[in-house]
């Protein structure tokens with residue numbers, strides 16, 4: 001049953017219900033334990049916590065890149081627990097965008113071509129419209145003069161903004177970012193942060209970002225703080 005049916009109100013965009021991930025081993029490793037939250041549209045949320053507290057593991061579960069041992073991830077009220085691998089892949093392509101600490105751009109392709117790749121995979125737009133859309137996205141992130149540069153011809157901050165544009169290519173409802181500014185200097189960090197904030201403000205896309213940077217996390221509207229795989233409710237700030 002969807003969250004919307006439970007409450008009569010619109011389902012949150014992203015919901016974790018008693019989310020738990022335990023790696024089976026002689027001594028099982030608990031990565032995430034009993035995590036619950038609801039995140040709405042156009043929220044900018046930081047996931048913080050010490051090294052090894054489970055931030056990346058949680059993001060992988062939310063991004064449908066890993067499956068929980070117990071509990072549920074709901075996206076727009078839809079429980080992803082019963083979905084097949086191909087249904088999960090489709091949902092990732094249509095509804096989610098990913099940005100990682102390392103940009104993972106394809107080195108032999110230009111910025112424009114890299115941003116067009118998710119559109120080609122989805123197959124909803126023809127080549128001319130893919131190109132127009134990729135051009136608009138890159139221009140909106142201040143990269144209008146760098147469309148035809150390959151990743152090795154861009155600065156770290158520019159590469160990461162191309163990665164943000166690529167994450168936006170299929171107009172996802174939700175961007176999941178794992179340390180998106182982790183390898184950048186302060187000026188590039190600011191540019192990438194402002195790009196993400198702009199997406200939230202203008203496109204009403206929700207952004208959930210793992211970060212070690214507490215100053216940056218403090219500028220996001222809400223923080224989910226993990227300790228040993230669990231939410232530390234004393235340090236969680238913003239709506240729940």
Ligand SMILES: Nc1ncnc2c1ncn2[C@@H]1O[C@H](COP(=O)(O)OP(=O)(O)OP(=O)(O)O)[C@@H](O)[C@H]1O
Nearest residue numbers: 023029030031049050051052053054055056057058
């Ligand atoms: N495949 C694995 N096998 C064993 N332990 C693992 C595995 N993956 C993660 N862990 C452990 O699970 C815990 C959570 O890891 P995770 O990467 O989610 O933490 P994190 O908060 O993102 O850390 P960091 O801030 O250092 O990136 C850590 O203690 C880590 O060592």
